Every structure is written in C-alpha cells, then in structure tokens.
Amino acid sequence: MRLFNALALLPVLALLTAAPLCAEVTFGASGEEREPFRRQQWRVPSPEADIAAHALLFRPAGAGPFRLAVIAHASTQNVLRRAQMPQPEYRALAAFLVARGFAVLVPERLGHGATGGRYVEDQGGCDEADYARSGRATADEILRALKFLRKQDFIRKDAAIVIGHSAGGWGALALANADPNAVAAIVAFAPGRGGHANDEPNRICAPHTLLAAVAEFGKAARIPVTWLVAANDSYFAPALSQRMADAFRTTGGNALFHTLPAVGSEGHWMIETEAGVKAASSELARALNPSRPVATKKP
Numbered sequence: 001m002r003l004f005n006a007l008a009l010l011p012v013l014a015l016l017t018a019a020p021l022c023a024e025v026t027f028g029a030s031g032e033e034r035e036p037f038r039r040q041q042w043r044v045p046s047p048e049a050d051i052a053a054h055a056l057l058f059r060p061a062g063a064g065p066f067r068l069a070v071i072a073h074a075s076t077q078n079v080l081r082r083a084q085m086p087q088p089e090y091r092a093l094a095a096f097l098v099a100r101g102f103a104v105l106v107p108e109r110l111g112h113g114a115t116g117g118r119y120v121e122d123q124g125g126c127d128e129a130d131y132a133r134s135g136r137a138t139a140d141e142i143l144r145a146l147k148f149l150r151k152q153d154f155i156r157k158d159a160a161i162v163i164g165h166s167a168g169g170w171g172a173l174a175l176a177n178a179d180p181n182a183v184a185a186i187v188a189f190a191p192g193r194g195g196h197a198n199d200e201p202n203r204i205c206a207p208h209t210l211l212a213a214v215a216e217f218g219k220a221a222r223i224p225v226t227w228l229v230a231a232n233d234s235y236f237a238p239a240l241s242q243r244m245a246d247a248f249r250t251t252g253g254n255a256l257f258h259t260l261p262a263v264g265s266e267g268h269w270m271i272e273t274e275a276g277v278k279a280a281s282s283e284l285a286r287a288l289n290p291s292r293p294v295a296t297k298k299p
Contacts, residue, residue: 037094037104039058042056042105044145047140047144051110051117053108054087054115055108055145056106058095058098059102064153064155065153067102067156067159068103069097069161070105070145070161071094071104071106073106073108073165073167075109077122082111083113083116088106090106092277095277096277097161103154105149109121121137121138121141121171126206129209132174132212135170135171135213135217138170138171139174158184161183162183165271166190166191170188172191176220185224187284188228189228190268192236192244193205194206195234195236202237204236214244214247217248218249218251219251221248224256227245227256229267233267234266
C-alpha cells in the first residue's frame with residue numbers, strides 16, 4: 001500500500017517541480033508595484049537557461065540608485081515541502097532594510113514553489129552528504145540574481161549586502177569568496193545544512209562533514225560575515241553554530257558571531273518575524289554600514 005501511495009504521488013511531484021511552460025524566458029519586472037514598499041514581482045536568471053526564477057522586489061520611494069540587499073531563503077530536502085513552498089517574502093526584514101535605503105530582492109531558487117525546476121542544491125544522504133557542493137550551488141543562484149539586479153539603473157553597483165537564512169545562509173557563506181567591492185557584507189542567520197535530521201530537533205546529519213565544509217568556505221572568504229543564531233534554535237544550536245563559526249575563522253574567514261535572545265517557540269525562524277528582526281536589529285544595523293569593503297585576504 002505504501003508503494004502504491006508513493007507511486008501515485010509521482011505525477012503530482014512531476015507537475016510541481018516541472019519548469020514553467022513558456023515560449024520565451026524573459027527577465028525583469030513582471031507585475032505592477034504595490035504596497036507595502038513598492039512590492040513587485042520580478043523574474044531573475046537561474047542556472048537553467050529556460051527557467052526564470054520568481055522573485056519579489058521591495059524598494060524605497062524615488063528613483064535611486066539604491067544599495068541592494070539580497071535575501072536568500074531557507075530550504076528543505078523534502079521534495080513535496082519544497083514544491084509547496086509559498087513565495088518567500090521576509091516582509092519584516094524587507095521593511096527594516098527599505099527604511100534604511102535599500103532595494104531588497106528576495107529570489108526563489110530552483111526546485112522551490114512557483115519557480116520549479118530541478119533542485120540543484122541537493123546535499124545527498126547523510127552518509128554521502130556533500131555540504132560544500134550544496135553551498136556553492138546556492139551561492140551561484142544568489143550571485144546570478146545579484147548580478148542581474150546590479151545592471152538596473154536604480155541599483156548601485158557597489159556595497160550590496162547578502163542576507164541568508166538557514167540553507168540560504170549556508171549559500172551566503174559559500175559566497176564569501178566574491179568581490180568585496182561588489183558585496184560589502186554578508187549576514188547569515190543560523191546558516192547550515194543537515195539540521196533536524198529525520199525531523200528530530202538538535203540532530204545534525206554528518207556534523208563533521210558540515211564543519212569541514214565551512215572551514216573550506218572560510219579558506220576562500222574575502223567578505224566579512226556577521227553570523228547570528230537564536231538561543232532557542234534547534235536546527236543549528238548556538239554551541240554547534242559557534243563551532244562552525246570558529247572553523248570558518250580558523251582557515252581565514254572574517255566572522256563576528258553572536259547568539260541572540262530566544263525568539264518564539266523555535267528560534268530558527270526568528271528572522272521571518274517582526275520580533276526576530278527587532279532582536280537582531282542592532283547587529284543588522286552594524287553589518288549594513290561597514291566603513292569600507294574589507295577583504296580578509298588578497299585576491
């Protein structure tokens with residue numbers, strides 16, 4: 001019976017993850033500006049030439065040019081949950097950033113929600129988890145969206161910020177090897193992969209592999225990172241997150257690590273809430289305005 005049910009789900013999953021049918025892929029604005037914060041649907045490049053990634057853009061009043069903030073969302077290894085994922089907004093965080101003069105892009109990556117397509121960030125099973133490859137795949141998607149927005153007249157060409165959450169934060173760490181003149185800082189909220197293994201709180205899939213991968217990211221890092229985790233995060237608890245940040249720094253990465261107060265019943269999702277943004281506001285504000293781009297090592 002279980003096999004029958006699984007087979008019955010295959011056509012549904014195929015439809016959910018299929019690339020949108022369209023004669024031609026176009027990028028840019030795909031809807032009217034609306035409230036709040038000039039909220040607008042956009043399409044941005046993805047690693048698949050025939051798929052435009054769905055995205056939301058928020059921005060201040062006026063013509064700009066504005067500094068750009070790209071928010072990289074969380075993910076899951078569960079194919080059905082990914083396919084059913086609603087468009088990520090991070091509205092409280094976007095409001096915080098727009099109020100400080102940023103245009104904010106929230107791209108939806110391949111294999112998620114309305115964007116569809118294949119999931120290029122797959123980490124594999126616990127025994128063969130490839131967290132480094134997964135993080136680089138996420139970083140590539142973030143960078144494609146960022147580069148496209150930097151070509152717009154209302155966006156500054158320098159001093160962009162990348163803010164990543166969970167798997168999106170893991171990709172942001174992998175992106176720390178980018179040009180520090182283009183990306184001024186990275187903020188990672190509870191970055192990692194393999195948390196809640198088998199849906200169990202505080203269980204990590206192959207933590208030794210996770211630590212080795214983050215050390216690899218630190219070795220190539222050129223952009224300063226602000227690493228934040230809530231005290232009640234059960235995906236990547238403060239003790240593990242501290243070990244990861246230490247591994248990133250030991251190989252040359254520049255990271256400021258902070259444990260924030262407990263927020264809600266599960267701190268891993270804090271940055272999706274107004275209370276979470278408020279708790280992180282001081283550290284966020286410091287990260288958004290570095291005195292100048294800082295490289296941790298020469299190119």
